[in-house]
Amino acid sequence: DSGVTQTPKHLITATGQRVTLRCSPRSGDLSVYWYQQSLDQGLQFLIQYYNGEERAKGNILERFSAQQFPDLHSELNLSSLELGDSALYFCASSVGLEEGYEQYFGPGTRLTVT
């Protein structure tokens, strides 16, 4: 158990809908990262928040957004969902902002868009 929690574990929704994925980092960690794992793209970095502020952005679609709250939990919002958004979404956390801090991953949320 990494100490990172994600809810829900599974999510099934229809195209065009909007969903929210939730992540709680390990106690003491200030950075939260979101990654997407799909069959065709592999594991891709989406976005990083540190202490409530967005600090790094990857190949995140404009239909996706995230935020980190004062209690440090984070939410990833996916809207106007398409079939291709079906994937496993991972949250990770680390103590610090820069590279070199170990990233610990949650169990993931499996999103299925039908």
Next chain:
Amino acid sequence: GEDVEQSLFLSVREGDSSVINCTYTDSSSTYLYWYKQEPGAGLQLLTYIFSNMDMKQDQRLTVLLNKKDKHLSLRIADTQTGDSAIYFCAESMGLTGGGNKLTFGTGTQLKVEL
């Protein structure tokens, strides 16, 4: 550029050593990681190596780094059936704004046979 490559599949007998290889392209990567993913589970951090090291040993795991060839390997001694999983190498990258991300390889499926 960012491209991390791994062979897709490795099969070994229980008790043998496994060697999983990874080639990365970003010579500025400071940290390189190995993660394990079991079916239906998240990513478990196994070990990491700092780029100024050639080797790191951690119990049954040995990481070798050839920075000149941008080649990383993970050796698992006395491989057990519980080691069957997908293994990902990842390179870290610092980003503008102070943040960072991990770039993952395609993953190597390790199958341990009796």
